[in-house]
Amino acid sequence: MSEPPPDNLVQPFQIESMAAQGRLVRLGDAVQAVVTAHDYPADVARVLGEAEAIAAVIAGTLKFDGVMTFQVKGDGPVNMLVVDVSSDGALRGYAQFSEEKLAATSAGTGAIAGPQQDVPRLFGSGYLVLTVDQGPDTQRYQGIVPLKGATLTDCAHTYFRQSVQLEAVLKVAVDRVADADGVLRWRAGALILQKLEQRGIQQQSGDDQDLDSDDSWRRAVALLGSCTSAELLDPSLHPNDLLYRLFNEDGVRAFDPSPLAMRCRCSRDRVENVLRSFPRTEITDMKIGDDVVVTCEFCNESYIFGPVEIDAMYEGDEA
């Protein structure tokens, strides 16, 4: 039996004849693990998967050493969605939503409404916030755009135009796909193309060159548009085979892929440090029975601190 194609990765590539570069993102377990950690309803799982794919694609276009956070805040049934990606490929996410509001918006539309109006229906009005944090003593980058468009992918396009002046097109797919055993599991895929400045190899007059560059960019965008959601999501289709299928006539070159995985950065030590930053009286208010229980919003892991541990945490402090 042949090996299954690589999954959970960012595959950078360049189209030789088109002055365009791009990235293909394939996510299998990395999406499924986030969804199952919380047992999210399908509507929430879908926007979370879409956000993961978009975050992975954007992280690939930025050069940073740290964590990039993709956050959506709205006044709809899903009031908060957070995905973060570290420069070493750890991906995680969670969503906060109101079950009643979600049920009300899905009423009468059948099991799962389509993604066509996800932003107005699930998020309402609000903002998309992108933050890059490269640790202490560095300047935090933050870009904010209002939620405008039908899908998070539309909002990402607004972000490219308004916040980073990037000429780019993005295609995203997210859905449940049957695996080899016939079990439905969430997957997401994304394909982005970025226009590169013409490097002045041709010594033509400026106008002609601009025309060439615009024509080839339009062709690249049309080819990206021909990529189907099924192709973006198909776990049996090798990422390089998909790129070849789409762009081979124009000379596509794939670079080394980087792996992505659902991995949470929470730990008992980190939680303890956070708890210690509060006065003891506030910690006491958080008690369930005798214990203080802190649950990570990203991975749903619970950290339990008993009375002896809490005493030890505040040892030396005034009682």
Ligand SMILES: [Zn+2]
């Ligand atoms: Zn966690």
